[in-house]
Amino acid sequence: MAFEDLLEAPVVQKYLHELVGPKGMPVAVSPPDGEVTDEELAERLDLELNDVRRALFILYENDLATYRRVRDEDSGWLTYLWTFDYDNIPENLHEEMDRLLDALEDRREYELENEFYLCEVCSIRFEFGEAMDLGFECPECGSPVEAMENTDLVDAMEERIGNLRSDLGVKA
Numbered sequence: 001m002a003f004e005d006l007l008e009a010p011v012v013q014k015y016l017h018e019l020v021g022p023k024g025m026p027v028a029v030s031p032p033d034g035e036v037t038d039e040e041l042a043e044r045l046d047l048e049l050n051d052v053r054r055a056l057f058i059l060y061e062n063d064l065a066t067y068r069r070v071r072d073e074d075s076g077w078l079t080y081l082w083t084f085d086y087d088n089i090p091e092n093l094h095e096e097m098d099r100l101l102d103a104l105e106d107r108r109e110y111e112l113e114n115e116f117y118l119c120e121v122c123s124i125r126f127e128f129g130e131a132m133d134l135g136f137e138c139p140e141c142g143s144p145v146e147a148m149e150n151t152d153l154v155d156a157m158e159e160r161i162g163n164l165r166s167d168l169g170v171k172a
């Protein structure tokens with residue numbers, strides 16, 4: 001996939017947004033060619049320096065940016081020269097999706113292995129054991145709690161799991 005296409009892919013946009021947040025997005029979606037300082041980026045993108053630094057650091061922690069330090073010979077100050085490296089995005093995404101798949105599968109097991117009771121007034125759900133301890137009465141409003149089907153929820157989860165598996169090329 002061409003680099004520009006990769007950056008525009010909704011799944012990549014979403015991934016970057018989750019990493020750096022809305023304030024960091026201008027930094028994340030316009031990686032410059034070659035090295036750049038945080039101050040140059042802040043000026044170019046008209047952003048607060050702190051927001052730029054925060055975004056850069058998050059990208060660094062996720063192996064999407066590197067830096068090298070250069071000491072200014074006159075002032076003695078250190079300058080950080082940043083390089084964006086988005087080659088790891090596909091691999092990072094793959095790991096994210098793997099984690100999500102594991103979490104979904106655990107959650108599905110939990111849904112399948114438990115019985116649930118619902119207070120329809122408060123929309124609070126209880127596990128069978130909890131509901132029994134409460135004498136099948138909602139602790140908030142005192143209404144009786146009713147056995148609840150979670151088939152729709154499990155079906156929706158299975159559909160998501162199936163989609164994720166096929167995206168990841170995992171066999172069921």
Ligand SMILES: [Zn+2]
Pocket residue numbers: 119120121122123124138139140141142143
């Ligand atoms: Zn209630």
